[in-house]
Amino acid sequence: MRILVVNVNTSRSVTEAIGAQAAGAAAPGTGIVPLTPAFGPESVEGNYESYLAAVAVMETVRAHPGPFDAVIQAGYGEHGREGLQELLDVPVVDITEAAAGTALFLGRSYSVVTSLDRTVPLIEERLRAAGLSERCASVRASGLPVLELERDAAAAVDAVAEQAARAVARDGAEVVCLGCGGMAGLAARVGERTGVPVVDGVTAAVKTAESLVSLGLSTSKVRTYAPPRPKRFLNWPPPQAR
Amino acid sequence: MRILVVNVNTSRSVTEAIGAQAAGAAAPGTGIVPLTPAFGPESVEGNYESYLAAVAVMETVRAHPGPFDAVIQAGYGEHGREGLQELLDVPVVDITEAAAGTALFLGRSYSVVTSLDRTVPLIEERLRAAGLSERCASVRASGLPVLELERDAAAAVDAVAEQAARAVARDGAEVVCLGCGGMAGLAARVGERTGVPVVDGVTAAVKTAESLVSLGLSTSKVRTYAPPRPKRFLNWPPPQAR
């Protein structure tokens, strides 16, 4: 089984970290193929960047020669998963949803701890749109930008653990999801500090994707995610994505 | 006052129809500037196309020399409005939301009649994300593709009026919103057939935009729609959008 794990930003170091995280969770026989978008921002922290990243991920996956058995979109709270589902026949797993879907089996409610406060609304909206928000106790921001989280792991653990602890004490969270692709690798340390299960989106997505492939299940094509109709495009795709 | 009215697809005839519709609703002194995206699909009927259109609209508006006082995104149920709000200081009005926001003052509940069934979920999601779905009785599909609606007005009136009548009789709708940019101009005839107020999104958006400008109000910048942070972009924007 080969799984494409697509970073949403164009920072190769983030792609590498995500790839390593995914590989560590993969079952024997699962090949992880990390992918960086062919265009877009170096980090995604808002709607403009997220919409652009969504399109970049779609075009990059479309241009990928394959074959692959599943695709993971490795950005937290980002737009685009629905479009990938239209374009592909294989299962598509968003790490935001994989983390939440996993957390539901571990406690009555979960919180997400993300990077900047401005990304909180995006995550809330994605969870709501996915039908996974009812048991979301809160989405909290650590205050650290995406690239900062990656650069200074110790500071990241401190900032994330502090908000995770507040989520447990004040919001009634029983599980914490690490709400940023750049938090790959922090789960164990945040778990020790808070005493609750900590879910990493990338590893959760790998197991979800493996499960779907193993069950022989993929995206329903009867309505929302039917393939795009044949259509003319003006000036698209751009040269870099061909 | 100058209002950019941005089509979401790249069909110039649709841009023209939308522009004429907007101009007909504009107050004296309001200039309507119709705009066609610099890239993207000829019609938008699904998530892949809608995400691409969102980015195309954003880049096209960004590249527009201006000045303008407000921007209308003239696609029904499409992604992207949040990104435009981050990029701009002037008010941004989505026609989906303008129609729903207008309908709330006209009856206890409203329905939307759109083009194809596959776009129904997109409209439902946008209304929900905008906080305008609670009084939405239903979103119904006429079964006609976007470009068909434009081509054959008589058939469009028939198909839309039939679903509008069902929305009133079966779903409890008291108001009907025309759920497609390509339906510009059908409102009066559908209203005659159904006996309920019929809201056209483009004209509703023009009045909403004029109102916001006249009140001196624009997008809040304290959180969700704060300007994007300074950041490096790889291979972006594409040549055609510069």
Place this chain on the structure above:
Amino acid sequence: MRILVVNVNTSRSVTEAIGAQAAGAAAPGTGIVPLTPAFGPESVEGNYESYLAAVAVMETVRAHPGPFDAVIQAGYGEHGREGLQELLDVPVVDITEAAAGTALFLGRSYSVVTSLDRTVPLIEERLRAAGLSERCASVRASGLPVLELERDAAAAVDAVAEQAARAVARDGAEVVCLGCGGMAGLAARVGERTGVPVVDGVTAAVKTAESLVSLGLSTSKVRTYAPPRPKRFLNWPPPQAR
């Protein structure tokens, strides 16, 4: 275009302030006709008074010789708008709903700051009944009674701005609505203090009413707001309202 702007209480000074506020927002060619109810309380701060005011507004508008093109009910969180819609063929706009409907275009969520804590539940209920509550972050009370707000503008600004700032900082509000007819004129100063768009219900209602009239749209009569059936009334209307 002539718009009746009906105060809900019987304090003429409040009527004058509301009328001036409305006139300042009106487009050229829009005539504002301020109206004081023929009976009822000098201020409305609770359900008993609000129900009475609702009936007084209805009878006063019914007895008005006209003509007029729209009616604005200028009380925040008050009962009665549905009854006016049954009685009239022209559009009816409640300032609570106009403010909320406007706020939805300006930020992801809004809060209302009102007079006394006891009026908070009324506003919450009206927003819920209008299908506009989903993005309401909170309704907060300044602690000042309606007539106090009118009497001491400086104290009003202080009290309202303090709660508005809390709404932004604690409740996640991105927009603030001034939740009392008696707050006419405070918007600019509260906006300066808080850095978010501040919506005044009366001016928002004027633009909403103008928009509806200009679009040729009025209340749907197919169900909820159908005209009252012919019926005998005992001892009604009272002499003062004839």
Place this chain on the structure above:
Amino acid sequence: MRILVVNVNTSRSVTEAIGAQAAGAAAPGTGIVPLTPAFGPESVEGNYESYLAAVAVMETVRAHPGPFDAVIQAGYGEHGREGLQELLDVPVVDITEAAAGTALFLGRSYSVVTSLDRTVPLIEERLRAAGLSERCASVRASGLPVLELERDAAAAVDAVAEQAARAVARDGAEVVCLGCGGMAGLAARVGERTGVPVVDGVTAAVKTAESLVSLGLSTSKVRTYAPPRPKRFLNWPPPQAR
């Protein structure tokens, strides 16, 4: 214990029927005092009439010499209960809410069958405002006006039983509430026809009121239902209500 049972319309025959229905359900030692409003419409079938009836009920109860231990507002889906709660220290029970509150103990969900379709929205709103709508499967209309229901009991049973049966078969209702004060006395026959428990609002309200009085409990005065503040009234109350 003396309970005022206040009709919302000014038809004395309805008052009598309601009074008899209440008396039949009262415990030994409970005195039922039927009351007709001093002004208002002969039947209540819409918002204008309902708002007027609300005020008429309040003024009529205020002018009643007493003493009494509880008040029942015997109109289905009508405005006003919150105002009575402000004015009185004794418990106030609305028959819409008493019926729903009783139905919750009898099945997983209930439906209401009312008179005209135009009153359906009023009932839905009242149930929602009372926090009792979550298990409401549907509100259905028999198509018979209030005064018709009273005049022809056989036709009323037929029309109501038909809608009740549909509520059970199509909407999943397990209990039916008779949604009109004028349906007093139909419960047994509708129950026989449908095989589900049928709740009459007036009798349910009598038992609810007796229970509250017996438990020594009455309306909380800390916030929403605090007594009105001292205030000047213009031209109110009208002569007939003094």
Place this chain on the structure above:
Amino acid sequence: MRILVVNVNTSRSVTEAIGAQAAGAAAPGTGIVPLTPAFGPESVEGNYESYLAAVAVMETVRAHPGPFDAVIQAGYGEHGREGLQELLDVPVVDITEAAAGTALFLGRSYSVVTSLDRTVPLIEERLRAAGLSERCASVRASGLPVLELERDAAAAVDAVAEQAARAVARDGAEVVCLGCGGMAGLAARVGERTGVPVVDGVTAAVKTAESLVSLGLSTSKVRTYAPPRPKRFLNWPPPQAR
């Protein structure tokens, strides 16, 4: 009228206290029959114990020779009421629901104060499943275990009143429900301390049960609570419950 009042734990002192509380609220002519389950835990503070108690209550009531006219399940937030409703033809009243159903008539919102924090989720779930959670402002824990509450009434009043006061001040509660069978008898003192109506579940349930019996109403048998189908059981019931 004979009402079985079934304790959910096997502490006879709790059964006695509950029985006395119920008897104090019963109307003349109502006989209260307190019952202790034939097996199970000495107190119920979590899901495992609550599920076991549910089954113990069901088997104990099934084995009871009768006759009786109604059954009260006297545990707060416990599982099982639906099963009893399937097994019995007489009305079944859960004290959690009776308290909430009573509170709705006394104020706009209510809070529950219970024993340990770990029982809060159970109560929240039961209120939600019963359709009574919409007006629940909060469920708060006093921190005292069930048996402690019974042992030291003064400490219990202090701990419960403190949380009740916070519910009023911070959560907007206007009514407080005592959320534990072991709190029988504290209502008056907690009410004095907080100034809001305090509802005791056992007494509320007695009045609810009496009302249902008096109205001739019992559980609907058309769907959810239809009698169990005839079926073979392995090793059940256990010797002690026969």
Place this chain on the structure above:
Amino acid sequence: MRILVVNVNTSRSVTEAIGAQAAGAAAPGTGIVPLTPAFGPESVEGNYESYLAAVAVMETVRAHPGPFDAVIQAGYGEHGREGLQELLDVPVVDITEAAAGTALFLGRSYSVVTSLDRTVPLIEERLRAAGLSERCASVRASGLPVLELERDAAAAVDAVAEQAARAVARDGAEVVCLGCGGMAGLAARVGERTGVPVVDGVTAAVKTAESLVSLGLSTSKVRTYAPPRPKRFLNWPPPQAR
């Protein structure tokens, strides 16, 4: 890895079918241990039976000598999972929730097709309590009792496929979950008939359990699922469960 797969009824043939289904989905190295409760009903089709089954499952698992790495409760819409989570340190997966949690990754909404209509409410409640109901389009009944489904596979496929097709056509479902442990093995044939992904709860639960174990994650113990407090039990457990 060893996973206990616990049937909820005492029919050994059902246990065998479930065990075979689970084994077919298990990864290499995963051992499936099918378990039949030590007491309880031969099939579970209602609340009384479901509560009893919940307790039987708990006592049977408690008495199991182990070791095991996860437990699957293989009944659809049954009570009890929360109790197992309190008793165990290893992950607990309910097949109702595993199916729904899997379906969310395959389409925008899913329906469940179960055995008898009387079990529909149980499934709806369990999905709601698990926070997985928001995207549930409907729960439909095939009309076949549990043991019948097992006995006649061809009839079962027909009955289930018919309801599945209606769920897609009328309720907007894009995925179908087989809502009964006794439907093990029907997924492929129902999928062929309906053209949408069909999720079998048992196989979905096996993959979910494997994923959780592989990620090193288990139930949060900080609140809802903390271990039961030490306590005395009367007459429990029964001889057969020791």
